Amino acid sequence: MQSWVDGQPADTLGLQSRGLAYGDGLFETIAVKAGRPSLFEYHLERLALGCQRLAITADLALIRDELSRYASVLGEGVLKLILTRGDSQRGYAPAVGVPPRRILQGNPPAAYPACNAEHGVRLFECRTRLAEQPLLAGLKHLNRLEQVLARSEWHDPDYAEGLMRDTAGRVVEGVYSNLFLVKDGVLLTADLSRCGVAGVMRAALMVEAARLGIDVRVGDLSLEDLARSDEVFLCNSVYGIWPVRACASMNWSPGPVTRKLQAIARTLLDA
Amino acid sequence: MQSWVDGQPADTLGLQSRGLAYGDGLFETIAVKAGRPSLFEYHLERLALGCQRLAITADLALIRDELSRYASVLGEGVLKLILTRGDSQRGYAPAVGVPPRRILQGNPPAAYPACNAEHGVRLFECRTRLAEQPLLAGLKHLNRLEQVLARSEWHDPDYAEGLMRDTAGRVVEGVYSNLFLVKDGVLLTADLSRCGVAGVMRAALMVEAARLGIDVRVGDLSLEDLARSDEVFLCNSVYGIWPVRACASMNWSPGPVTRKLQAIARTLLDA
Numbered sequence: 001m002q003s004w005v006d007g008q009p010a011d012t013l014g015l016q017s018r019g020l021a022y023g024d025g026l027f028e029t030i031a032v033k034a035g036r037p038s039l040f041e042y043h044l045e046r047l048a049l050g051c052q053r054l055a056i057t058a059d060l061a062l063i064r065d066e067l068s069r070y071a072s073v074l075g076e077g078v079l080k081l082i083l084t085r086g087d088s089q090r091g092y093a094p095a096v097g098v099p100p101r102r103i104l105q106g107n108p109p110a111a112y113p114a115c116n117a118e119h120g121v122r123l124f125e126c127r128t129r130l131a132e133q134p135l136l137a138g139l140k141h142l143n144r145l146e147q148v149l150a151r152s153e154w155h156d157p158d159y160a161e162g163l164m165r166d167t168a169g170r171v172v173e174g175v176y177s178n179l180f181l182v183k184d185g186v187l188l189t190a191d192l193s194r195c196g197v198a199g200v201m202r203a204a205l206m207v208e209a210a211r212l213g214i215d216v217r218v219g220d221l222s223l224e225d226l227a228r229s230d231e232v233f234l235c236n237s238v239y240g241i242w243p244v245r246a247c248a249s250m251n252w253s254p255g256p257v258t259r260k261l262q263a264i265a266r267t268l269l270d271a
Numbered sequence: 272m273q274s275w276v277d278g279q280p281a282d283t284l285g286l287q288s289r290g291l292a293y294g295d296g297l298f299e300t301i302a303v304k305a306g307r308p309s310l311f312e313y314h315l316e317r318l319a320l321g322c323q324r325l326a327i328t329a330d331l332a333l334i335r336d337e338l339s340r341y342a343s344v345l346g347e348g349v350l351k352l353i354l355t356r357g358d359s360q361r362g363y364a365p366a367v368g369v370p371p372r373r374i375l376q377g378n379p380p381a382a383y384p385a386c387n388a389e390h391g392v393r394l395f396e397c398r399t400r401l402a403e404q405p406l407l408a409g410l411k412h413l414n415r416l417e418q419v420l421a422r423s424e425w426h427d428p429d430y431a432e433g434l435m436r437d438t439a440g441r442v443v444e445g446v447y448s449n450l451f452l453v454k455d456g457v458l459l460t461a462d463l464s465r466c467g468v469a470g471v472m473r474a475a476l477m478v479e480a481a482r483l484g485i486d487v488r489v490g491d492l493s494l495e496d497l498a499r500s501d502e503v504f505l506c507n508s509v510y511g512i513w514p515v516r517a518c519a520s521m522n523w524s525p526g527p528v529t530r531k532l533q534a535i536a537r538t539l540l541d542a
Contacts, residue, residue, distance in 0.1 A: 003286050005286070010286070011285060011286060012283035012284060012285055012286060013283060013284055013285075013286055013288075013291065014282060014283055014284075015274050015276070015281070015282060015283065015284055015374060015376060017284075017291065018419075019291045020284065020288065020290045020291045020353065020355075020374075020413070021298070021353070021413070021415070022294070022413065022414075022415035022416065022418070022419050023293070023294030023413055023414050023415060023416060024415070024416060024419050027292075029361070054416070054419075054420070055423060078361065080361065082291065082292070084291075085419075089378065090300070090349065090351065090378055090381075091422075091447075092415065092418045092419050092421070092422035092446060092447060093422045093423070094419065094422075094423060103286060103291075105286060107360065107361055110361075128406060129404075129406075131402035131403055131404035131407075132402055132403070132438060133400075133402035133417070133438070135399060135400075135417070135420055136402075136416055136417075141416055142291070142292070142293065142294055142416075143293075143294050143414035143415070143416045144292075144293035144294060144295070144363065144414070145293065145294060145295060145325070145407055145412055145413075145414045146404070146406070146407075147293070147363045148289075148293050148295050148325075148356075148363050148365065149325070149406055150363070151362075151363035151364045151365075152326060152364070152365060167403060167404070175363060176362075176363060
């Protein structure tokens, strides 16, 4: 589908964009079903938080409206919003009073193999480590070279995702997914206050798990925690949940907690 | 001056640019004097190193030629090259066989107050810390949110630059400059293997200092090292050298080593 820039059909962006010059902005990748953005409130909430932390003064009501209208035209697929701090001349200092810029792009539904969700995926052990930067941790910002490097490490399609650790060795997330472990019925996920992207499906699943009475703990995870897990799964806002069946010499089977939450993730994406 | 994209006059870039989506690329900011790019070989060398480390397969001979031609038209000013990994659809995996994209932008000469170079500058102590990411350290890549956040911390024009430390507290660099200390006639500058941008003026000055018989040491610098320095100065490839006269409660006067290298920096920029 034709992209929109600031609400108008467009295929290009001016070269003065701070998004291009510095990766100075945020993005959201939103599943669209039956003309509606899935997990919409979660996406808007993360975007608002990102704007606040990067001091980007965006008109969030306008963005909400624009995303809704774009999704209704797209119908089925994946909507990507890029919100940049706008344009400026040379120099890191943000220009005063320059409005941020909204870029909306529509793609067809993601075509992942059905077996990823059914039988689970194998994780590549990425050598690229996530740097610890609390000021940017959790945000879905446009500085994504770590993910580009990590995703460049493997070409074998047998690996659907990669495992990313931080520079201190903690287990954090996938390259484009969040990671959950299940141990003795408790759901564990990495603390994302130093690095990582706080995915909206992760946020939604934490709420849903608590509703089901499943204990959710956020904290530091080690490779040993991963090895000792009863179940392991990945999630994101486009594909929902993929069980993890292998990583290096570790193996798991899709378990009951994963399957229960997977059904919920499907419902969330279809809602 | 009119920008060029892939050698053709253009004001815009396609929305599929990985430069915009992920900050997936590199840049160089090059002073142009009398139609020639200053410190040209240093810029090309750093760009080549960046391409190698990010696995961007660029035609460096073509880029050299294009920069020369653009500079000859620009005459006097600042030439900015952005080299992106090119375009791709959704997903971090770089597309195979997609050529990188070259964006050249020309600006008038930078208009910094003459007193910066004459009397020295005051440094703002940035709270934003540089994350330790050895895979990206030293490169002038497009992931520059740390610099944007740091430069956003002050508005008082009495501060010409900001002091950046890493998350462990080491003194590293300015927001858009490298930092040198002089202690007992020895030149000290930060090790940039964990974070920071290895500036081309820094590289050139290290070569020139060695030629003058000045001992140059690269290593970890602390606030105490800064406080105990006889002279402190900043450098970059556009303005040359600025003595630092103050940072927080610390004060220095422009000293003989700074002045000697400042004259050399001017020659390098005019060569």
